[in-house]
Amino acid sequence: MTYQVTVQPSGHTFQAQPNETLLEAGLRQGVALPYGCRGGMCGACAATVLSGQVHYPSGDPQGLSADDAQRGKAFLCMAAALSDVEINAPQVGATPDIEVKTLPVRVETMRKLADDVMELTLKLPASERLRFLAGQYVDILLKDGKRRGFSLANAPFDDQLLALHIRHVPGGQFTGQVFSTMQPKALLRIEGPLGSFYIRDSAHPLILIGGGTGFAPLKSMLEQMMQHGLERPVHLYWGARAKADLYLDDLVKSWVAEYPLLTYVPVLSEPLTADGWQGRTGWVHEAVASDFADLAGYDVYLSGPPPMVNAAKVAFLAQGLPDAQLFYDSFEYSPDTVQAMQAGQA
Known part of the structure; x- marks a missing residue:
């Protein structure tokens, strides 16, 4: 027995065996489903189940929040079909053909x-x-x-x-x-x-939010957009613990001086007394939520540790951000690194 999986809006279809993950089935048949860690942690493979039933043969993904599950999200790297399934994965067919x-x-x-x-x-x-x-x-x-x-x-x-x-x-x-x-x-x-995780074509202003080294992909995005000239407003928020963790702060400030459409808000969660910090404090997603009461007209890109990404998703969707205008890259430690950290190894 096999189940048919239909991917919207691209219209791709493929067959999945019982207890075979939808990601494995799709990739095996040439459908470029999104994925990251393949371990149910990062959420890069999340898609919305439009019809049919799925289950998790090896246990619920650790990275799947209760809020995501209630909204019909499934992690394709761990989900298997229990019937014919229709999923919404806008990334499929939207990414240019780039060779891995x-x-x-x-x-x-x-x-x-x-x-x-x-x-x-x-x-x-x-x-x-x-x-x-x-x-x-x-x-x-x-x-x-x-x-x-x-x-x-x-x-x-x-x-x-x-x-x-x-x-x-x-x-x-x-x-x-x-x-x-x-x-x-x-x-x-x-x-x-x-x-x-890449910039989509859109007329909406952009909000880019990075936590720690989650700044790295945002730097790539910004430099590419600046190379072609910023054509829409971009609001960059960079969250870090202390001032030293804003490791390319001067570079970002030089961009702001050159591009009027770019604004920059650094946010520190634990500034040191020696920092003499006069800027924003707290969690970076809370700073965004405070500055933008209605997010319906924005495209939001999140990059950083899973707690930041998960908290931001809940807050932003509650403030009117459409699910289709939220993109994220959740940085997750590998399972063996997590085990080493828990064991207290250096």
């Missing part, structure tokens, strides 16, 4: 942007270029078969080197290596571009 490649890269430069944030620039082979959309990410392929995803911080027009902003995670296998033993000229393998 596996490539060797060499670490060209390493620059500390903050005590716990490293910028790696990666050089591709001379005969290769990685075509991507601003906001997408690449996976670093580790020797043990594991992978780590990082957003591209450079714009597609500036692709001679690929830039990543990597935060040091206690217990993190790869980030620990970056901050301890990695040197320029180190060789890595990447796969990409991946993800469905």
Whole structure:
């Protein structure tokens, strides 16, 4: 027995076996469904179930909030069909045909942007270029078969080197290596571009919200838009713990001085006394909610840790933001990194 899955609005169809995830079934049959971590954490694969029934053979996804479930959202990386199913996944068929490649890269430069944030620039082979959309990410392929995803911080027009902003995670296998033993000229393998986080064509003003290194894909988006000239208002909110965590604050301020349509609101959750901070404090999504009582006329892009993204989604939808105008990239630790952190490993 198989079930037919219909994807709207593209009209794509594919067949799913019982207990086969909809993501696996779709990718197996050439349907480019969105995905990220494949572990039910990041929410990149979320789609709305329009009709039919799905279930989660391996258990409910940890990243699926009660609010999302009530609105009919399902995580395709873990959901299996119990009947013929119709889903709404606007990303399918909307992304330009961009080839996903596996490539060797060499670490060209390493620059500390903050005590716990490293910028790696990666050089591709001379005969290769990685075509991507601003906001997408690449996976670093580790020797043990594991992978780590990082957003591209450079714009597609500036692709001679690929830039990543990597935060040091206690217990993190790869980030620990970056901050301890990695040197320029180190060789890595990447796969990409991946993800469905990119700017859509629209006449709406934009609200971009980054938490920590969630600024990286927003930087790529902004630089690409500025390259072509900002044609609609863009409101950038960057949430961080302390002032030092706004690791490219001066760069953003230089953009604001050059582009009148760009506004910038940094928000600190735990400013230090030594910061002498006179700006906004608290949670970054609350600052946005305070500034925009009605979000119906905006496109909102969220990038950062899952607690920020989940809280923002609930708040913004309650303030009139249509679901179709909300896009997000939820940064999630790998399962083995989470286990290491919980075990207190350094």
